Each structure stands twice: as C-alpha cells, then as structure tokens.
Amino acid sequence: MRGQRPGSGARIAEAAYIALIHRKEAALTRFTVPDMTCDGCIKAITAAVRRLDPAATVAADLPTHKVEITSGKPAADLAAAIDDAGFTAQAA
Numbered sequence: 001m002r003g004q005r006p007g008s009g010a011r012i013a014e015a016a017y018i019a020l021i022h023r024k025e026a027a028l029t030r031f032t033v034p035d036m037t038c039d040g041c042i043k044a045i046t047a048a049v050r051r052l053d054p055a056a057t058v059a060a061d062l063p064t065h066k067v068e069i070t071s072g073k074p075a076a077d078l079a080a081a082i083d084d085a086g087f088t089a090q091a092a
C-alpha cells in the first residue's frame with residue numbers, strides 16, 4: 001500500500017490479531033436435552049446459557065429435544081451450564 005506510514009499495516013494486523021484471540025468467534029453448538037419437556041425447561045436452559053454468555057442465542061425444539069446455541073463459549077462450558085441448571089446436555 002503506497003503512501004501509508006511505514007509500519008501502520010503491521011500495527012493494524014497486530015490489533016486484529018489481538019481482537020481475534022480475545023473474542024472467540026461465535027459458533028453453532030447442538031445438544032440433545034432429553035429431559036427438556038416443556039416451555040419452562042426451555043426458559044431455564046436459555047437463562048442458564050445467557051448467564052454464561054449474555055450474547056448467546058438459544059433455539060430449542062421440544063418434540064426433538066434439540067437445542068441449538070450460537071455462542072463464543074466452548075461447547076463443554078455450554079453443556080456444563082445446562083447440566084448445572086438440572087438438565088442433561090448430550091452432544092448432538
């Protein structure tokens with residue numbers, strides 16, 4: 001890039017790298033939660049996930065007991081949050 005101050009490109013790249021390592025990209029994680037049987041369960045699971053990650057999105061389907069979570073948190077942490085709320089999160 002002509003006309004740019006020397007070194008500014010490297011500084012931008014470094015800033016982008018620091019942003020990347022500090023803010024993990026949100027990923028979709030799927031669980032099956034067999035003991036999720038009513039809207040109250042969905043609310044409790046959603047609340048538990050949001051306590052861990054307020055930015056998470058949670059989509060639940062009662063008939064199939066599937067829960068889809070979009071979050072930057074690791075799947076193991078999401079499963080632990082669901083388990084701590086009294087449910088069983090199985091990898092799906």
Ligand SMILES: [Cu+2]
Binds near residue numbers: 038
């Ligand atoms: Cu319920």
